[in-house]
Amino acid sequence: MGKIRIRGGNKMGWIQRKWTAEQADRWTKEDYITFILSPLIYFLLALGVALSLLLLWYGWVILGVSVVLFVVMVKIIDPKLKAISEDYEMKQKKYLEELEKIVRWED
Amino acid sequence: MVPFGFLDWFWLIAFIVLMVGSGVRFYRLGKRSESDFFLAGRGLPWWLPASSVYATHTATDTPMWVSGVVYRFGLSGLWYTFYAAWCSISAFVSTKIFRRSLAYTQAEWQSLRFGGMSGELLRGWVAGWQVFLNMFVLGWVGIAMGKVCGFIFGWPLWVGLIVFSSICGLYVITAGYWGVVMADFQQGVIAFIMIVIVSIWGIHAAGGAHEIIDKLHAMGEAGRLNPFNFTGFFEGDFPVAWFITMMFIGILGGLGMATAIDWFPEAQRIQSARTVKDASWSIWAGSALVIVRNALWAAAILGFFVLYPNLQDVKDYEMAWFRLGFENLPAGMIGFFFAAIVAIHISTISTHLNLGAVYITRDLYHHYINPNATQHQLVWVGRAGTLLLLLGSFVFGSIMENITEWLIFALWIMAAGVWLPGILQVLWWRFNGWGYLTAWIFNLVFSWLVVWVLPAFGVIPHLRDYQQFWILMILGALVFVPVTFATKPENMDRLVKFYVMCRPIGWWGPVRREAEKRGLLKYGEDQDQRRE
Numbered sequence: 001m002g003k004i005r006i007r008g009g010n011k012m013g014w015i016q017r018k019w020t021a022e023q024a025d026r027w028t029k030e031d032y033i034t035f036i037l038s039p040l041i042y043f044l045l046a047l048g049v050a051l052s053l054l055l056l057w058y059g060w061v062i063l064g065v066s067v068v069l070f071v072v073m074v075k076i077i078d079p080k081l082k083a084i085s086e087d088y089e090m091k092q093k094k095y096l097e098e099l100e101k102i103v104r105w106e107d
Numbered sequence: 108m109v110p111f112g113f114l115d116w117f118w119l120i121a122f123i124v125l126m127v128g129s130g131v132r133f134y135r136l137g138k139r140s141e142s143d144f145f146l147a148g149r150g151l152p153w154w155l156p157a158s159s160v161y162a163t164h165t166a167t168d169t170p171m172w173v174s175g176v177v178y179r180f181g182l183s184g185l186w187y188t189f190y191a192a193w194c195s196i197s198a199f200v201s202t203k204i205f206r207r208s209l210a211y212t213q214a215e216w217q218s219l220r221f222g223g224m225s226g227e228l229l230r231g232w233v234a235g236w237q238v239f240l241n242m243f244v245l246g247w248v249g250i251a252m253g254k255v256c257g258f259i260f261g262w263p264l265w266v267g268l269i270v271f272s273s274i275c276g277l278y279v280i281t282a283g284y285w286g287v288v289m290a291d292f293q294q295g296v297i298a299f300i301m302i303v304i305v306s307i308w309g310i311h312a313a314g315g316a317h318e319i320i321d322k323l324h325a326m327g328e329a330g331r332l333n334p335f336n337f338t339g340f341f342e343g344d345f346p347v348a349w350f351i352t353m354m355f356i357g358i359l360g361g362l363g364m365a366t367a368i369d370w371f372p373e374a375q376r377i378q379s380a381r382t383v384k385d386a387s388w389s390i391w392a393g394s395a396l397v398i399v400r401n402a403l404w405a406a407a408i409l410g411f412f413v414l415y416p417n418l419q420d421v422k423d424y425e426m427a428w429f430r431l432g433f434e435n436l437p438a439g440m441i442g443f444f445f446a447a448i449v450a451i452h453i454s455t456i457s458t459h460l461n462l463g464a465v466y467i468t469r470d471l472y473h474h475y476i477n478p479n480a481t482q483h484q485l486v487w488v489g490r491a492g493t494l495l496l497l498l499g500s501f502v503f504g505s506i507m508e509n510i511t512e513w514l515i516f517a518l519w520i521m522a523a524g525v526w527l528p529g530i531l532q533v534l535w536w537r538f539n540g541w542g543y544l545t546a547w548i549f550n551l552v553f554s555w556l557v558v559w560v561l562p563a564f565g566v567i568p569h570l571r572d573y574q575q576f577w578i579l580m581i582l583g584a585l586v587f588v589p590v591t592f593a594t595k596p597e598n599m600d601r602l603v604k605f606y607v608m609c610r611p612i613g614w615w616g617p618v619r620r621e622a623e624k625r626g627l628l629k630y631g632e633d634q635d636q637r638r639e
Contacts, residue, residue, distance in 0.1 A: 027612050031199060038195040038391070039358045042398050046185050047334055049402035053306070054332070054409070055316035077199060078384075085382035088207060095608050099209050102219055102604060 021087030115442025122446035130278025130286035137283035141485040144283035145465040153385040156376035160393025162295035162454035168251035174427035177408040181331025194394035196361025206386040214470040225540025234470035241463030246503025275453035287457040294450035301447030306407035309431035313410030352573035363530030467492035523579040524550025534613030542591030
């Protein structure tokens with residue numbers, strides 16, 4: 001898979017770590033990687049905890065892998081979530097007023 | 108009956124005072140406005156809604172359910188409880204989109220996403236359904252507490268049902284969601300500590316982890332240690348086809364909204380988070396705790412199986428985790444354990460009391476009856492709604508034994524035929540309110556036919572639950588897809604506003620281009636998106 005060039009943001013390798021608000025609003029490969037990692041972490045967490053409690057060595061390995069994947073996932077998606085949040089909170093008051101108008105049933 | 112000493116009663120009373128006190132303490136914050144009474148002013152850091160997600164989904168009947176499936180199927184039973192996995196995707200898709208919508212409830216979201224008559228009908232339907240469903244869940248969980256109190260103290264069922272729900276009602280009525288979420292935090296901590304202690308204690312009581320494994324081998328039950336102990340692709344109690352369906356429903360359901368009944372309490376927690384980022388991590392972390400909790404229970408239930416391998420009656424083995432605690436913990440700890448059970452119980456009760464009340468207040472009273480209501484009036488309607496739900500739950504709880512089968516069927520209706528439309532309303536701009544409404548109506552018809560009527564008359568065989576899911580999904584799509592195309596798309600103004608505010612994922616090309624034409628999105632932004 002070739003490198004994807006994303007304008008306007010600093011990159012750390014293949015994964016983008018710095019985002020402008022406009023970039024962060026798009027659905028990008030960082031989101032899609034998270035869609036794969038996140039359920040995988042849950043899956044491994046369920047197995048890892050149960051098997052570790054039974055003191056099975058592979059339970060500890062699975063649990064360890066789930067923790068490592070969690071750290072990777074946070075590194076990938078957290079900067080993007082932060083950028084979305086910071087931008088959105090500035091618009092929230094206006095959106096709240098808009099929401100009240102849109103959903104009023106007399107309209 | 109379980110003997111209670113002085114120390115046991117001390118723990119119990121101290122915990123109840125602490126729980127109720129910490130909830131009531133937030134009375135002043137809760138009464139400020141509708142937003143405070145139902146969403147804690149949309150200002151919570153991620154860990155508070157996360158602990159509330161975890162505490163809410165740890166109810167009195169949850170250890171019974173997990174005990175039952177793990178006792179029957181061994182570690183494979185873990186996957187019966189894996190439905191929380193929908194949050195793994197939802198945290199980064201539907202949670203983000205819903206938080207940006209700012210809708211108080213899923214019903215309000217319907218009238219934001221869909222306009223006109225269909226949007227209004229959907230809002231009214233979802234609100235009414237949620238009032239009923241929350242009352243039902245309150246009755247269901249309440250009667251489970253009645254059974255636990257019957258097991259411990261020999262009390263009649265109604266005592267456990269009424270006493271603890273009423274105690275919980277005190278702080279929900281006074282402090283609203285502020286009380287719920289603050290009490291949930293400490294209840295979640297107490298419950299998690301006790302789940303860890305009892306599970307480890309239970310494993311120890313069964314001789315320790317190695318002893319459990321050795322005994323399972325000696326009993327010819329080593330398959331219980333295998334989480335993928337399938338009985339065939341389609342055959343047996345644990346077929347691969349069921350597992351695939353479960354993963355499909357659970358994980359992909361996170362792309363949409365209202366694809367699982369747990370979405371509704373989560374939606375309230377999402378809106379109470381102070382930022383989009385806090386909302387995402389709260390849902391992810393709260394459900395991760397649920398997954399860990401189930402695994403802790405599962406290991407301990409294997410220990411219970413080794414101790415009591417031949418229980419045939421579900422009423423005996425569904426109490427496995429409770430029995431591990433009450434039969435093995437030392438004197439003085441029993442009260443602590445029961446206090447944790449009370450914490451587990453009232454954290455769920457409090458959520459559903461406040462959640463049902465938000466639909467009564469925001470979607471029925473404020474929307475239809477008194478759109479110009481003051482904040483003071485809305486808070487009082489919220490309190491009255493809470494009381495109504497509490498009283499209704501006593502009625503439901505008292506008749507639960509007779510109606511459980513019907514109500515599980517009602518929940519199944521909720522899950523099967525509207526699962527795909529729940530996703531399409533987020534992913535596809537062309538999906539409209541009439542399509543979604545049709546899906547709900549025809550799902551009622553088809554589920555009756557497929558689950559009850561046709562098998563009863565011998566027209567089709569009795570189908571497994573995963574088979575019913577696929578059939579109901581396909582039958583529903585055969586109706587709502589043509590209806591969607593036969594009716595007009597939603598008004599473009601509404602869709603553009605919705606798109607700019609929520610930025611949904613999926614097929615929104617025409618709406619995005621219109622937003623761009625109106626100068627609401629930057630041209631370069633759109634170009635970049637297409638290139639990707």
